[in-house]
Amino acid sequence: MSSSELAIKHWNKAPLHHSERERYANYPWLYQAAEFHEHEGERVLEVGCGTGCDLLQFAEHGALAVGIDITPEHLRLARERVRDRARVVHGDATHIPFKAASFDYVYSHGVLHHLDHPRRMVEELFRVLRPGGRFRVHVYALWSYWPALLVLRHGWNWKFWIENSRDPVRIDLYSATKLRRLFAPAKISIEKVGFEHVPALQSVLGWFLVAKGQRPSNEA
Numbered sequence: 001m002s003s004s005e006l007a008i009k010h011w012n013k014a015p016l017h018h019s020e021r022e023r024y025a026n027y028p029w030l031y032q033a034a035e036f037h038e039h040e041g042e043r044v045l046e047v048g049c050g051t052g053c054d055l056l057q058f059a060e061h062g063a064l065a066v067g068i069d070i071t072p073e074h075l076r077l078a079r080e081r082v083r084d085r086a087r088v089v090h091g092d093a094t095h096i097p098f099k100a101a102s103f104d105y106v107y108s109h110g111v112l113h114h115l116d117h118p119r120r121m122v123e124e125l126f127r128v129l130r131p132g133g134r135f136r137v138h139v140y141a142l143w144s145y146w147p148a149l150l151v152l153r154h155g156w157n158w159k160f161w162i163e164n165s166r167d168p169v170r171i172d173l174y175s176a177t178k179l180r181r182l183f184a185p186a187k188i189s190i191e192k193v194g195f196e197h198v199p200a201l202q203s204v205l206g207w208f209l210v211a212k213g214q215r216p217s218n219e220a
């Protein structure tokens, strides 16, 4: 089964639906990392918007926000959440259904590491960004406290315990080197986050890598 088929099956059956309060309590670093409040009046695309919690934050801070996802149940819940404040469109991260240079900012949290062809998503992200437009992509970190804890708790099948149900879904963990290679030749900066209990150790043990970059402005 392809990663898309697995994803649809997984999240149709067990949708990731949290209130805003729960989500930002679970991810206290996310509000700042995603830059929800910095895109007023800009065209923002969220790739893999899930049930629309982050998409709504962009919209509420004045962005012209559009989210795409491939899972019907997530699309339905996202539409229900954002109503007329943002657009929610069915679309694949590896074939984004928008013209080149349609967006000022592209954001994606927890999606790239579920894809069979992550490089295709990176190419699409650069295509739909305007020259000079910025992006943020959040992926699971390989070197982090969380996989280590899961291996201790669940042994060889630890990957089945990462998402919100035991249904299989593709999951790749990223080192900073692997992530830089994926975006090359573009340069990205990477921050490790998600170990807020001990802020001093966050850059070593954090569970997410936040990749930040920009489409070069001298390209056509």
Ligand SMILES: C[S@@+](CC[C@H](N)C(=O)[O-])C[C@H]1O[C@@H](n2cnc3c(N)ncnc32)[C@H](O)[C@@H]1O
Pocket: 003, 004, 007, 008, 011, 016, 047, 048, 049, 050, 051, 068, 069, 070, 071, 074, 091, 092, 093, 094, 108, 109, 110, 111, 114, 115
């Ligand atoms: C772990 S969830 C994250 C959802 C949301 N970004 C969040 O943080 O709550 C992964 C999401 O990626 C979506 N997804 C997986 N493969 C995709 C693809 N090829 N194109 C678009 N969305 C995809 C899934 O449907 C799911 O909504």
